[in-house]
C-alpha cells in the first residue's frame with residue numbers, strides 16, 4: 417500500500433488525506449496544533465465551544481459537501497433558502513428563489529426588495545446581464561461596477577454586502593473575476609445553488625473523525641528531506657516521517673519556508689473580525705441577516721436568539737480598535753437593526769480578530785498550482801490555484817486536486833474533484 421504524508425490538518429489537508437485514504441493509500445497527517453480544521457475550527461471559551469468565526473457555505477460548494485459526506489457529517493449542515501436584509505431602523509427585506517427557472521429565479525423577490533429603489537434595481541439588472549454574458553475584466557470589481565454606472569446605493573446595499581463577505585475583500589481591491597464567479601455559480605446558476613448552509617454544530621464537531629487517516633497532533637513540518645531529487649521524508653517536530661508522496665497543506669505564509677523558491681511577493685492578508693454576543697433573553701427569531709450601512713455586516717443566530725455571532729469581513733477598519741470598543745459599537749449598531757437589544761443585558765461578549773483570515777484576492781495574483789520542485793511533493797491550501805477564492809470550498813478543491821496529482825504520481829489515477 418503506497419504511503420502518503422499530509423502536513424496540515426485544515427480543510428485542504430483533510431480533503432487530500434481522506435480522499436487518498438479512501439482510495440487505498442496508507443495516510444498519515446501531521447498537524448501543528450492539537451486540533452483539526454485550521455482556520456475553520458472551534459475552541460473552548462468559558463463554559464462552551466465557540467467557532468473562531470461563523471463559517472457559511474452555499475449549496476454550489478459541491479466539493480466541501482462531498483468532504484462532509486466522506487467524514488459522515490453532511491447532515492450537520494442546515495440549509496436556508498431565504499436571505500434577510502435589515503436596514504437601520506429595522507425594516508426587513510427577503511430575497512429568495514421564486515417559481516421562475518434560473519437565472520430568473522430571484523426576479524420576484526428582487527423586485528420587492530425595499531432597501532433599493534427602481535434606479536438601483538435597473539442598474540443591478542443591467543450589470544447582472546453583463547456578468548452572465550461577459551468575461552470578467554482584469555480590474556477590481558469596484559472599477560467594473562463604476563464602469564457599469566451602478567448607483568451608490570446599489571454598490572453599498574447590494575454588491576458590497578454580497579461580495580465583501582463572500583470574497584473577504586473590499587470591492588476596490590477584489591479582482592472582478594471573483595465577483596463574477598460568486599454571482600455565476602451561486603446566484604445565476606440552477607435554483608438551489610444559492611442556498612446558504614450553516615453548520616448546526618461547532619465546526620470542530622465536523623472533523624471528529626477522518627476515516628482511515630492516522631493523525632499526529634502537535635506535530636510541525638519543518639523541512640523536506642531530499643534524496644536523489646525526490647522527497648524521502650518530511651521532518652516533523654524533529655522526527656523524519658517517510659512516505660512515497662507528500663502533500664503540504666499549510667497556509668501560504670508557512671509554505672515558503674518548506675518549499676525553497678516558492679515566493680509570495682506582493683501577497684497580503686485580508687482580516688475578518690467576529691463578535692460573539694450573549695444576551696439575557698432572545699433578541700431575534702431570524703436565523704441570520706445581512707445588516708446594511710454599518711460596520712457589522714451579518715449576524716448569525718447561534719442559539720435561540722440569545723447568542724448571536726456578528727461578522728465584519730475585510731475588517732481592516734477595526735483591527736486597531738480595542739476589543740471593548742468593538743463590543744460597544746457592535747451592541748449599539750445591533751440595536752439599530754433589532755430595537756429590542758436596547759432593553760436587554762449583554763451577559764457575555766467576545767471578539768476574535770483573525771488578521772490572517774484569507775489572502776487578499778487582488779487582480780493579477782498568480783496562485784501556484786499543486787506541483788512543487790520535487791516530483792512527489794504536492795501543494796494544497798486555499799491559496800493555491802483551485803479555481804475558487806479563499807473559502808472552505810476552495811481549500812477542499814485544492815486538497816482534491818493535490819490528491820489526484822498524488823494518485824497519478826503513484827501510478828493509480830483517481831478522480832476526486834466534483
Ligand SMILES: Cc1cc2nc3c(=O)[nH]c(=O)nc-3n(C[C@H](O)[C@H](O)[C@H](O)COP(=O)(O)OP(=O)(O)OC[C@H]3O[C@@H](n4cnc5c(N)ncnc54)[C@H](O)[C@@H]3O)c2cc1C
Nearest residue numbers: 424426427428448454455469471472637797798807808811
Ligand atoms: C474568521 C474567518 C471566517 C471565515 N469565513 C468563511 C466562510 O464563511 N466561508 C468559507 O467558505 N470560508 C471562510 N473562511 C475561509 C476558510 O476558513 C479558509 O479558506 C479555509 O478554512 C482554509 O483551509 P486551508 O486548509 O487551506 O488552510 P488552514 O485552515 O489554515 O489549514 C492549515 C493547517 O495547517 C496547519 N499548519 C500550519 N503550519 C504547519 C506545519 N508547518 N506543519 C503542520 N501543520 C501546519 C495549521 O495549524 C492548520 O491547521 C473564513 C476564514 C476565517 C479566518
